[in-house]
Amino acid sequence: DAGITQSPRHKVTETGTPVTLRCHQTENHRYMYWYRQDPGHGLRLIHYSYGVKDTDKGEVSDGYSVSRSKTEDFLLTLESATSSQTSVYFCAISHQGRGTSAYNEQFFGPGTRLTVL
Amino acid sequence: AQSVTQLGSHVSVSEGALVLLRCNYSSSVPPYLFWYVQYPNQGLQLLLKYTSAATLVKGINGFEAEFKKSETSFHLTKPSAHMSDAAEYFCAVSPMDSSYKLIFGSGTRLLVRP
Secondary structure, eight states: OOOEEEEOSEEEEOTTOOEEEEEEESSOOSEEEEEEEETTTEEEEEEEEEETTEEEEOTTOTTEEEEEEETTEEEEEESSOOGGGOEEEEEEEESOOTTOOSOOOOEEOOOEEEEEO | OOEEEOSOSEEEEETTSOEEEOOEEEOSSOOEEEEEEEOTTSOEEEEEEEOSSOSEEEOGGGOEEEEEGGGTEEEEEESSOOGGGOEEEEEEEEOTTSTTOOEEOOOEEEEEEO
16 A cells, blocks of 8 residues: 555534644655545545645635645645535545656545534 | 546445446547545545556456447446445546546445345
């Protein structure tokens, strides 16, 4: 299994509070991704990173920010959590990505279940 | 924009029966294609991938998928279902022109009856 951990694994918070989720990898992969999983929607990309301090938006980025200060860690922050952000959040990594012609095989972490009351 | 359609949010089969999970993609240029499996309370695990080397792709746990360009399909099959196959299955495409992306279908939950 790819060395990807996510913390916390479960979190319950209240509307309006800030929340930070952490993804940590031991694979030294360049590319990291944050997805959210909701019933009927599959996985949708929130943000991704193509290197330290290099990030870009995905299809559902509103209300989220990310940071990557070192290769192994990718943080997802909800500045002011809302009930619509109740979801399961997955981090993924890949060693190929933008700017290459190689296929993008991604490896996933175990997920974080976030409930916003 | 690229999209992936998985027909049937739930598929139920008897143990030992054929498993067929359908996936169609929209693209004028054949993309890279993937099937992932998700067991309860776990992350996604790669089952198999199509990267243009061969149209019939074999994966783990006895699953295989056939890429059909004329039908823009990449259906997942297994000859004989096992109880342990019960999970959610996701088809995903990685567009050739933006290969860092993975676009997922909405998923199909496979139920296996004893």
